[in-house]
Amino acid sequence: MKVTFKDVTLSYDGKKDTLKHLNFQIPDGTLVSLLGPSGGGKTTTLNLISGLLPATSGHIYFGDEDVTKKDALARKVGMVFQNYSLYPHLTVRDNIAFPLKMQKVKKAERYKRAEELAKLVHVDDQLDKKPGGLSGGQQQRVAIARALAKSPSLLLLDEPLSNLDARLRIEMRQEIRRIQQETGVTTIFVTHDQDEALHISDNIMVLAQGTIQQFSTPTVLYERPANLFVAKFIGEPVINTLPADALKADLVSSVPASILAQAKTAGIRSEAIVPFDNGQEMVAKIHAGLKQARKYGREATANLAYNGETLLSTEMAGLPASQTDGDFFLTKAGFFLFDEKGALIFGGDAHDE
Amino acid sequence: MAKKISRVLLYLIVALGALTMLIPFLWMISTSLKSGPETIKVPPVWIPQVLRWHNYVEAFHAAPFLRYFVNSVIVTVVTTVGQLLTSILAAFAFARLRFWGKNFLFMIFLGTMMIPGEMLIIPNFVTLSKMSLVNTYGALILPWLASFFTVFTLRQTFQSTPDQIYYAAKMDGASDWKYLWTVLVPMSKSTITAVTVLEVIGSWNSFMWPLIVTNSEKMRTLPVGLQAFTTDAGTQYQLLMAASTFVIIPMVIVYMFLQKYIIAGISKAGLKG
Amino acid sequence: MMNEKPTLKSSLKAYLYLLPMLVISVTFSIWPIISSLLMSFYTKYNFYTDKVSKMGFDNFIYLWNDPDFHLAVRNTLIFVAGVVPITVILSLIIALLLNQIKWLSGFFRTVYFLPFVTSTVAIAMVWNWIYHSDYGLMNYFLSLVGIHPINWLTDPHWSLLALIIMSIWKDLGFNIILFLVGLNNIDKGYYQTAEIDGANAWQRFWNVTIPMISPITFLVSVNGVISSFKVFDQIFALFQGTPGPGKADLTIVYYLYEKFYTEYKYPIAAASGVVLFVLILLVTFVQLWYSRKHVHY
Numbered sequence: 001m002k003v004t005f006k007d008v009t010l011s012y013d014g015k016k017d018t019l020k021h022l023n024f025q026i027p028d029g030t031l032v033s034l035l036g037p038s039g040g041g042k043t044t045t046l047n048l049i050s051g052l053l054p055a056t057s058g059h060i061y062f063g064d065e066d067v068t069k070k071d072a073l074a075r076k077v078g079m080v081f082q083n084y085s086l087y088p089h090l091t092v093r094d095n096i097a098f099p100l101k102m103q104k105v106k107k108a109e110r111y112k113r114a115e116e117l118a119k120l121v122h123v124d125d126q127l128d129k130k131p132g133g134l135s136g137g138q139q140q141r142v143a144i145a146r147a148l149a150k151s152p153s154l155l156l157l158d159e160p161l162s163n164l165d166a167r168l169r170i171e172m173r174q175e176i177r178r179i180q181q182e183t184g185v186t187t188i189f190v191t192h193d194q195d196e197a198l199h200i201s202d203n204i205m206v207l208a209q210g211t212i213q214q215f216s217t218p219t220v221l222y223e224r225p226a227n228l229f230v231a232k233f234i235g236e237p238v239i240n241t242l243p244a245d246a247l248k249a250d251l252v253s254s255v256p257a258s259i260l261a262q263a264k265t266a267g268i269r270s271e272a273i274v275p276f277d278n279g280q281e282m283v284a285k286i287h288a289g290l291k292q293a294r295k296y297g298r299e300a301t302a303n304l305a306y307n308g309e310t311l312l313s314t315e316m317a318g319l320p321a322s323q324t325d326g327d328f329f330l331t332k333a334g335f336f337l338f339d340e341k342g343a344l345i346f347g348g349d350a351h352d353e
Numbered sequence: 354m355a356k357k358i359s360r361v362l363l364y365l366i367v368a369l370g371a372l373t374m375l376i377p378f379l380w381m382i383s384t385s386l387k388s389g390p391e392t393i394k395v396p397p398v399w400i401p402q403v404l405r406w407h408n409y410v411e412a413f414h415a416a417p418f419l420r421y422f423v424n425s426v427i428v429t430v431v432t433t434v435g436q437l438l439t440s441i442l443a444a445f446a447f448a449r450l451r452f453w454g455k456n457f458l459f460m461i462f463l464g465t466m467m468i469p470g471e472m473l474i475i476p477n478f479v480t481l482s483k484m485s486l487v488n489t490y491g492a493l494i495l496p497w498l499a500s501f502f503t504v505f506t507l508r509q510t511f512q513s514t515p516d517q518i519y520y521a522a523k524m525d526g527a528s529d530w531k532y533l534w535t536v537l538v539p540m541s542k543s544t545i546t547a548v549t550v551l552e553v554i555g556s557w558n559s560f561m562w563p564l565i566v567t568n569s570e571k572m573r574t575l576p577v578g579l580q581a582f583t584t585d586a587g588t589q590y591q592l593l594m595a596a597s598t599f600v601i602i603p604m605v606i607v608y609m610f611l612q613k614y615i616i617a618g619i620s621k622a623g624l625k626g
Numbered sequence: 627m628m629n630e631k632p633t634l635k636s637s638l639k640a641y642l643y644l645l646p647m648l649v650i651s652v653t654f655s656i657w658p659i660i661s662s663l664l665m666s667f668y669t670k671y672n673f674y675t676d677k678v679s680k681m682g683f684d685n686f687i688y689l690w691n692d693p694d695f696h697l698a699v700r701n702t703l704i705f706v707a708g709v710v711p712i713t714v715i716l717s718l719i720i721a722l723l724l725n726q727i728k729w730l731s732g733f734f735r736t737v738y739f740l741p742f743v744t745s746t747v748a749i750a751m752v753w754n755w756i757y758h759s760d761y762g763l764m765n766y767f768l769s770l771v772g773i774h775p776i777n778w779l780t781d782p783h784w785s786l787l788a789l790i791i792m793s794i795w796k797d798l799g800f801n802i803i804l805f806l807v808g809l810n811n812i813d814k815g816y817y818q819t820a821e822i823d824g825a826n827a828w829q830r831f832w833n834v835t836i837p838m839i840s841p842i843t844f845l846v847s848v849n850g851v852i853s854s855f856k857v858f859d860q861i862f863a864l865f866q867g868t869p870g871p872g873k874a875d876l877t878i879v880y881y882l883y884e885k886f887y888t889e890y891k892y893p894i895a896a897a898s899g900v901v902l903f904v905l906i907l908l909v910t911f912v913q914l915w916y917s918r919k920h921v922h923y
Contacts, residue, residue, distance in 0.1 A: 102526030452640035472899035476658035499650035
């Protein structure tokens with residue numbers, strides 16, 4: 001089901017807006033992540049989609065239908081909560097069948113459906129257990145099966161992996177992706193973990209301070225962040241930022257003067273600083289001091305001292321250990337300039353358009 | 354060595370204390386099986402020469418104890434079930450529903466818990482006389498069908514179940530009513546059992562109110578009947594003790610089976626309140 | 627569903643849930659509170675017609691001048707002062723001891739708690755028999771240590787003590803359970819830290835256990851005071867429908883019962899109920915005030 005928000009605003013207390021004028025469209029059959037720092041509005045957005053929270057103003061559409069005034073039940077959404085919220089007194093089978101029981105589906109039929117879903121999420125060997133006897137990952141699977149039981153218009157997941165340990169998290173995010181692709185249900189997934197979002201989503205919506213910072217594919221988000229916030233939020237290690245003034249002298253040849261005049265902040269991904277000209281398109285050559293060179297696994301990192309700023313590079317393999325300074329190149333991919341408001345004015349593919 | 358001695362000493366003190374707690378019960382049972390002359394033997398005998406189980410039969414027939422027993426069962430069961438129902442509904446409203454005057458109402462109820470129940474006896478007696486209910490089951494049961502204590506304890510438990518379970522149930526298509534009975538109540542089983550048991554014990558043992566609102570033999574509950582029996586039994590302590598035993602036994606059995614719930618209930622309610 | 631304000635519809639629905647409880651509690655709790663407050667000011671009242679022809683402070687003046695009521699207040703205060711501190715201290719000690727043992731601890735808990743579940747009336751019968759001056763167990767035990775028989779239930783000097791002993795015996799278990807829960811809730815880390823800091827067992831008891839358990843001690847004392855102020859069942863059963871020899875066990879609630887049930891002086895009984903409430907309130911406030919300084923939450 002396609003989801004459309006038209007100018008949706010939410011205010012909890014009637015004074016301060018928690019979400020401001022949200023406009024977006026989630027295409028049918030995709031998996032979308034809502035990503036952002038805590039307090040940024042992502043769970044609030046999810047609750048608006050689910051119908052648990054009524055919008056203060058604006059309109060919400062499922063497909064072509066205006067569902068703004070409809071509650072969660074009428075919107076027929078399936079939801080998985082952070083703590084799974086399984087009914088502790090019911091078996092796995094009865095948990096999955098519960099929504100069908102509420103719809104007064106006959107017992108034999110709803111158990112059959114529950115078993116099918118259990119098979120889909122790989123908990124068909126746990127049907128007679130109670131949630132207390134399951135591991136976190138299994139509870140997660142049951143919660144997904146229960147959400148799918150009523151053939152929902154949308155599957156909503158609220159930080160579903162945050163209670164799992166690291167290894168299980170990776171396993172479960174692949175599972176969620178698999179289940180989404182097998183069922184084709186439009187899925188919206190809240191997370192504060194960019195790695196999670198980047199790995200499973202078709203599209204990512206970055207939310208902060210109650211507004212959409214950027215809504216696009218993971219690749220675009222990384223390669224062409226719409227603003228300084230997204231640039232800083234996406235990417236590991238965090239992007240190097242420095243005042244554009246510190247770099248200006250080295251940029252005159254590659255950046256138009258009109259853009260350079262507006263530039264306030266420069267953002268340089270750590271992999272965009274390379275020690276040799278490797279044939280990629282470059283924006284600048286800089287002279288910098290070299291310190292704290294480290295090597296782990298196949299990665300070699302170093303801090304560069306440049307005009308009083310420190311820049312981290314992860315591409316320092318092949319440099320002699322004794323080197324203390326030198327010339328380094330900045331590749332065009334992974335180099336961005338932002339204006340006073342933080343908007344992207346140079347970098348990504350912006351100047352090609 | 355010193356540690357071992359202190360361990361032994363510890364057990365000795367605890368056991369001695371426990372014996373002190375038990376003596377009245379042992380003495381009651383011992384006396385209940387004695388013959389008349391045996392009860393006034395000095396020094397007292399603990400184990401009678403012949404165990405006179407017949408004392409129980411005699412005591413049971415010396416007064417309409419069967420009737421008292423039936424009355425007690427009826428009053429206890431109806432009071433407990435009724436109170437549980439009113440409390441579950443009210444606790445759910447306080448824990449989950451939105452309504453005008455919620456905080457105000459809650460404060461009023463909190464305040465009334467401070468009032469000693471003995472203050473209410475006179476007006477309640479007047480009310481029930483006006484309704485011509487004195488000396489009926491109605492008088493024994495009606496005033497106890499609402500309990501703030503039970504409402505508060507249940508509300509605590511209901512409130513501590515995660516909101517998300519409620520939302521999940523709502524999205525699964527459960528109405529508030531369905532959610533209450535198919536999810537919340539089964540989930541709160543242990544608290545509900547605890548308040549039920551406490552109410553059963555309280556109701557079974559209550560004395561002052563049944564004493565006041567019953568004036569005929571056929572409406573008496575066990576404690577009131579037992580009290581009245583003392584005048585008839587006079588100095589026949591073996592019969593008195595037999596009667597006391599069968600008033601006490603049912604609650605001891607309830608206690609033995611549901612001990613862990615009682616203790617959990619007391620600590621939950623006691624510590625929160 | 628979230629973030630919704632109550633509406634007319636949601637309020638109506640909630641009040642439907644509240645209705646059964648509201649009807650009962652308004653009829654049998656809320657209205658009686660008001661009514662008994664009012665009644666305590668009725669000076670001319672006809673129960674049969676429920677007509678009030680005059681109101682005033684006469685009932686309170688009557689209580690002020692009634693030696694029986696003075697006696698009732700005095701006995702109640704002695705009873706509270708006798709029962710509460712001993713119960714609190716004894717139950718704390720027993721809870722501490724029980725907390726130290728593992729083997730049979732379940733059995734001991736059951737035994738200590740047993741009096742709580744038993745009918746006060748039934749067990750008072752047993753104590754009545756234990757206190758029997760000629761054949762009772764109490765005097766027999768005392769005779770073993772050379773003490774002459776005491777007329778526990780017929781001598782006004784002893785009968786209040788007899789009541790106090792029985793009440794302590796009955797109340798202990800409940801308080802022990804509360805203390806045990808409290809002791810269980812103390813984070814073991816505090817003891818380990820204190821031990822590392824060099825505190826010996828005695829110092830740990832005074833510096834960790836006592837402050838950490840103080841909220842329970844407060845709760846147990848307040849509970850104890852309130853329920854002791856309302857003592858009635860024990861007296862009625864122990865002294866077989868009398869307030870003890872020479873009214874030596876006449877308490878406020880017993881006084882209320884007599885004025886109400888045997889003398890039909892409803893307004894005076896109601897006034898004594900109000901006095902009882904005020905006394906409980908006063909003592910609770912004193913405890914609350916004291917706890918501000920000494921209870922560590």
